Amino acid sequence: xxxxxxxxxxxxxxxxxxxxxxxxxxxxxxxxxxxxxxxxxxxxxxxxxxxxxxxxxxxxxxxxxxxxxxxxxxxxxxxxxxxxxxxxxxxxxxxxxxxxxxxxxxxxxxxxxx
Amino acid sequence: xxxxxxxxxxxxxxxxxxxxxxxxxxxxxxxxxxxxxxxxxxxxxxxxxxxxxxxxxxxxxxxxxxxxxxxxxxxxxxxxxxxxxxxxxxxxxxxxxxxxxxxxxxxxxxxxxxx
Numbered sequence: 001x002x003x004x005x006x007x008x009x010x011x012x013x014x015x016x017x018x019x020x021x022x023x024x025x026x027x028x029x030x031x032x033x034x035x036x037x038x039x040x041x042x043x044x045x046x047x048x049x050x051x052x053x054x055x056x057x058x059x060x061x062x063x064x065x066x067x068x069x070x071x072x073x074x075x076x077x078x079x080x081x082x083x084x085x086x087x088x089x090x091x092x093x094x095x096x097x098x099x100x101x102x103x104x105x106x107x108x109x110x111x112x113x114x
Numbered sequence: 115x116x117x118x119x120x121x122x123x124x125x126x127x128x129x130x131x132x133x134x135x136x137x138x139x140x141x142x143x144x145x146x147x148x149x150x151x152x153x154x155x156x157x158x159x160x161x162x163x164x165x166x167x168x169x170x171x172x173x174x175x176x177x178x179x180x181x182x183x184x185x186x187x188x189x190x191x192x193x194x195x196x197x198x199x200x201x202x203x204x205x206x207x208x209x210x211x212x213x214x215x216x217x218x219x220x221x222x223x224x225x226x227x228x229x
Contacts, residue, residue, distance in 0.1 A: 032210070034217065043204055043220035044157070087157070089218075101147065101172065102208075102218055106156035 003027065004090050006105035013078055014113055021073045021108050023088030030091040033071045035062055038085045038107065047086070048073070078112045085109045116140050120205050120221035127195040127228045135190040135224050137205030145208045146188040147172070147218070148180065150201040157204065163188055195228045202226070 006023045013019050025033075032051065036044040048055050050071055054063040061074040071090070075082055085107040092103035121136045139146065147162040149172075159172030163182040177199060179191040188207075192199060203224045210216035 032216070043222050045220070046217050049217060101159055101162055103159070103173075104149075104157040106154070 003092050003103045004088055004105040006086075006088050007108045008106075009108035009110070011108065011110045012113065013110070015078065015080060017078050017112070018074065018076050019078055019110060020075075021086055021088075021110075023071045023073075023090075023105055025069050025071070025088075025090040027090060027092055028066070028069060032091050032102075033062075033064055034089040034102070035060075035071070035073045036087040036089060036104075038087055040084075044087055044104075075110075078110075080112045080114050083111050118205055118207055118219050118221035120203075120224050122224060123222065124225045125227070127192075127226065129195060129197060129228060131195050133192050133195065135192075135203055135205075135226075137188045137190065137221060138186050139188075139205075139207040139219070139221075140186065141207060141219065142185060143207035143209055143219075144185065145210065145218075146182065147206050148178070148188070148190045149204045149206065150174065150199075151204060151223075152201050160190065160203075192226075195226075197228045200226060200228045 004025050035047045037047045038044040048062045050062045050064045059076045063072045087107045088105040089102045118139045144165045148160040149157040151157050158174050161180040163169045166185050169180050205221040206218040208216045208218040
């Protein structure tokens, strides 16, 4: 199982839609989970941290299910400005250099059409 | 507060050349890291440091060296550039390490093309 896996996407949705991204992870010991947003040709920027069961910020809701080892991101009333790639990040567990470091999924691209 | 800065923004190298990518942060973060991002591969960890004088290898360290002589600076050296090292390189820093990672802040990236 890969350390962090995300929905492959891309997601093409109309403005106002609700869209959900899932991220599964393999390190059951991780205590830190993040969703980052990355615009084209830019650096990733933190969207939300998820330290317990979940987190909500306006139209964005992140949920954590430790038993099933997944993190989800829900975007309500999506806007064209939400178009970006969304990266899930989890603390890694493999001995190949990822242990104790943030490991990122490959990202899911979202396009919101007006 | 400049955050994480990287130089240069763009670089073209010939195969076999060496160069250093600079990274600096002014947030007094102990943890710093280098990632490369390639299409379809996501962000992959190259090297990281948990404090001045301490560095370690990430997932894809071959062909790269790092050093951490100060808390602020974490340069990445390409020893002998190869076309496979064409990528976008991001430097990041944060407070936490281990299983309780804190938010990582990224620099703007360096786009490297190796011919």
